[in-house]
C-alpha cells in the first residue's frame with residue numbers, strides 16, 4: 001500500500017541566555033559562515049544531536065519530505081551572552097515564518113528549540129515561535145518541538161504546539177534520541193495514529209544548574225520515575241524541565257509535561273505523580289551537590305593529594321566569562337604543586353603573545369585573566385616559562401609552566417573542558433598532574449566522573465554570589481519573584 005506523501009518543515013532557533021551577562025546577543029552573533037542555514041545544510045548541521053535524530057528517523061519513513069527552512073544556528077557566543085535583541089529575534093523569526101509561508105503547505109512542523117532563550121520584550125519566545133508558526137500553518141498541521149532540560153517553559157508552548165520532547169539527562173546524553181522520537185511521533189500524528197493529549201504542570205522549585213547532575217540521586221531518581229511511566233504506559237512521554245535560573249524570565253523553574261495518545265486523565269495522573277514526587281524530594285534535590293568556597297576547595301584538593309586520592313578535579317562551576325582567576329590565585333597562595341589549570345580566557349594576552357610569535361621555552365611574565373567584570377576577579381601576575389603553543393578548536397592556546405610542576409592553559413574564550421581527551425596535545429601529558437582545575441558545571445562529569453577518571457571531585461565558587469552562583473538570591477532578578485519558589489519562599493503546592 002502506498003501512503004500519502006508527507007511534507008515536514010524543519011526550523012531551528014535556540015539559545016541558553018544568561019540574562020545577567022552585560023553583552024546582548026545580537027544579529028551579528030547569529031550571522032557567520034554557515035548561519036543562517038537552510039535546506040540540506042540545516043538538516044545536516046548537528047548529526048549527533050536533536051537534528052540528526054529527527055532527520056534519521058524521518059527519512060526511515062517512506063514518502064516523507066523534509067524541507068529545511070532558513071533558520072539561525074547557535075550564536076557564536078555559545079552560552080556566553082545575554083538578552084537576545086528584539087532586532088535579532090524579529091529578523092530571524094520573521095524570515096522563518098516567511099519561509100514557512102512560501103514553501104508550504106506542510107503536514108507537520110519540527111521546531112528545534114532549547115527553551116531557555118530570553119529575548120528583550122518577548123516573555124516566552126518558544127511559545128511565541130509556536131504561536132506564529134501556528135498562524136501560518138493553521139490548526140490541522142501538527143507542530144512538535146525538541147527541548148533541553150534547562151528550558152524555562154510553562155503551559156503556553158503546548159497550547160500552541162502539539163508535542164514536545166525534552167532531553168532527560170544532564171549531561172545531555174539523549175538529545176539524538178529525543179530528536180528520533182519527535183520525528184516518529186510527528187509522523188504518527190500526521191497519519192492519525194497518535195492524538196496528542198498533554199498536561200503541563202509547573203513545580204515551584206528553582207535550582208542552580210550545578211546541582212542538577214542526573215548521575216546521582218535524587219536527580220537520577222527523578223529521571224528514573226519518568227522512564228518508568230514511559231515503560232509501563234505505551235505512548236506516554238514525560239518531559240522534566242529542571243529549568244535555567246540564570247535567565248530572568250517569568251516562566252523560570254521546574255516544569256513537567258506529559259503526552260498521551262488521546263488520554264487526558266492519564267496525562268493528568270502521570271504529570272501530578274511526577275510533580276508531587278519532585279515536591280516531596282525538594283529538600284534533597286537542593287542538597288545534591290556541595291559547593292565549596294574557593295579557599296576551602298583548594299585546601300581540600302591539597303589534602304586529597306596528600307591522601308593519594310588523585311587525580312583531583314577542581315571545577316569552578318560559576319565562571320561564565322572564562323576569565324575568572326580565583327582558583328589560580330589560590331593555587332599560588334596555598335602553594336599547590338602538579339596542578340593543571342584549564343583554562344583561563346584572556347583574549348588580550350593571547351593576542352599579545354601571538355604578536356610576538358611566542359614559542360615553547362620563552363620566559364613568561366604577564367598579568368592574566370580577570371578584568372572583564374567583577375566575577376572574573378583581578379588579573380594575576382604569573383611568572384614562569386612557556387611550555388607549549390598549540391591550536392585548539394581553531395584557536396591559539398598557550399600553556400605556561402609555573403611553580404612546582406603547575407601549568408596554566410590560556411585560551412581566547414571560555415572553554416568548558418568536558419573530557420580529559422580535550423587536554424591532549426598542548427605539550428604536556430595529563431598523567432603528570434595531580435589536580436586538574438577546570439571551568440564546568442556538570443558537563444565535565446561525562447569525561448571526568450562517569451568515566452571513572454577522577455578519584456576526587458570538588459566544586460567551588462567565589463565568595464560573593466556572582467552571576468553563575470548557587471545563591472540565586474544574590475542575583476538581580478526583575479521578572480522573577482524568588483519568594484514564589486522553594487527554597488526561597490514557602491509556596492503552597494500542589
Ligand SMILES: [Zn+2]
Nearest residue numbers: 148149150172
Ligand atoms: Zn542544558
